[in-house]
Amino acid sequence: MTDHQHIVSSFDRDLEAIQAQIMKMGGMVERAISDAARSLETRDDELAEEVRNRDRAIDALEEQINEEAARLLALRAPTANDLRLVLTVIKISASLERIGDYAKNIAKRTSVLSSMAPVNGSPAALRRMAxxxxxxxxxxxxxxxxxxxxxxxxxxxxxxxxxxMYNAIFREFLTFMMEDPRNITPCMHLHFIAKNIERMGDLVTSVAEQVIYLVTGKMPDEPRPKADKTSTDPSIAPS
Amino acid sequence: MTDHQHIVSSFDRDLEAIQAQIMKMGGMVERAISDAARSLETRDDELAEEVRNRDRAIDALEEQINEEAARLLALRAPTANDLRLVLTVIKISASLERIGDYAKNIAKRTSVLSSMAPVNGSPAALRRMAxxxxxxxxxxxxxxxxxxxxxxxxxxxxxxxxxxMYNAIFREFLTFMMEDPRNITPCMHLHFIAKNIERMGDLVTSVAEQVIYLVTGKMPDEPRPKADKTSTDPSIAPS
Structure with missing residues (x-):
């Protein structure tokens, strides 16, 4: 085996290892989303607290991935496909970290909401969205x-x-709040949660764009169809 | 002049150029924040539309900065300080792009809000926050x-x-909504705007962390003091 081959294959191992870290981080974030939504529906404060605590491990893993990526760039000076791979690793881990933050934020509000009167059916709808x-x-x-x-x-x-789904939930919350002022405070929190889930979807979309960049070498041209109409369409609100 | 000197100084020029791009992008984003908040307060649809349209140039500049950063990594294989500089450029431009997105989002809601009855004093408070x-x-x-x-x-x-400031505004909105159901829909939109501005502050904080990383080689240890209490403190809501 020549030195060159040796270096290449050890670099390949490094690249595989950092991708394995991304998959691990992805799995942790999937679990955070699922548990946050479940804790909301079942009003499970303990599970919500777990989600909040576990977010630290997600953040630490992102930092580790960033350090490893910087190390690979410095030591291996990758080009072309390998460079693209390292750059997408940095971007994807940043998106995953933010999705994890949103899950943590949902779990925080779950703890607040469990002290308030429940709002009919909404947590189930939010869980479907999640x-x-x-x-x-x-x-x-x-x-x-x-x-x-x-x-x-x-x-x-x-x-x-x-x-x-977000548009439907937004309309529903407005109706609940108008029907009964006691719904206002819980609906403000539930609405945050809905918006956080919608933003998680946007971040998954960013990850998908990075995958396309990695495979094709180009970012996708077309902006994705944007169907959150609540920010632009006044008629959506039953006021 | 030796070849080596020549290469180094041309690399330095490249690094200066990419930092100049960051400063340019930062200026565009500052203007977007300022104009979005002004259009909200003065109910200026035309200015809001301008902010929305100008966001495309911010996005394009981020893409350009990313391409230039990838080119520098591939051609120059920087290490140590120079590598850190290129990595922070990627992170900072991503944060600036997201701040620009929030400004665009505020401008979108401005257009919706200008068709509704105004809510006393709130746009001025939001503008101070912005x-x-x-x-x-x-x-x-x-x-x-x-x-x-x-x-x-x-x-x-x-x-x-x-x-x-965000906590105070959140409380105020809850009060307005409970006082008069006609305030519910505009307050939901205004509340989004408040949260978007609060998130912009978080993103500026991320940029500051990157600056500290660039200067010291380490990310700051202490998480910043977190004073958005609305997600954890049920007593904050006057319900």
Missing amino acids: REVEEMLKDVLDAYIQRDADLAHEVINRDEDVDQ | REVEEMLKDVLDAYIQRDADLAHEVINRDEDVDQ
Whole structure:
């Protein structure tokens, strides 16, 4: 074995290891989304607290991935595909960290909400929305590891469903608040949660764009269809 | 002049150029914050539309900075300080892009709100909050260009003021909504805007952390003081 081959294969091992870290981080974030939504629906303060505490491990893993990426750039000076891989690792881990933050934020509000009167049906709707985002995240991680740009495109399109679920929930909250002022405070918190889940969907979309960049060398041209209409359409509010 | 000197000084020029791009992007984002907040207060639809349109140029500049950073990594294989500089450029431009997105989002809601009855005093309070974030951004960009870790730390501490302004506004909105159901829909939108400004402050804090990393080689240890209490303190709501 020549020195050159030796160096190359050890670099390949490094690249594999850092991708394994991304998959590990992705798994932790999937679990955070799922547990945050479950703790909200079942009013489980203990589980919510666990989600909050576990976020530190996600943050630490992102930092570790960043350090490893910097080390690879400094020692290996990768070019072309390998460089793209290291750059996407940095971007994807940043998106995953932010999704984890949103899950933590949901868990925080769960603790507040469990001291208030429940709002009919809303936590179940939010959990369905969270489950959709979790599925998208699972698929985009598959797309990443399989270098499947088509699957990544599909994930981007599915974000529209999440936006539509969000629109429906936003309208529902406005109705609840108008019907009974006692719903105002819990609905403000629930609405935050809905918006956080919608933002998680946007972040999964960013990961999908990085997968496409990694596979094709180009960022996708078309902006994804944007179906959160609450910021632009006054008629959406039943006022 | 030797070849080596020639290469080094041309690399230095490249590094200066990419930092100039960051400063340019920062200026565009400052202006977006300021104009978004002004359009909200003066109910100026035209200015809001301008902010929305100008966001494309901010996004394009981020993409350009990313491409230039990738080119520098591939061609120059920087190490140590130079590598850190290129990595912080990638992170800082990502944060600036997101602040720009929030400004665009505020401008979108401005257009919706201008068709509704105004809510007393709130846009002025939001504009004060936005002005604080704009000042923080100006200072963190100064800290970046002057490699001033102390100033960056100061910016991180000031984010607490923004969080406290947000808490006050959150309470105020709940009161308005309970007093008069007609305030519910506009307050939901105004509340989004308040949260977006609070998040902008968090992103300026991330930029400050990158400045500290660039100057000291380490991320700051202490998490910044977190003073958004609305997600954890049920007593904050007058319900």
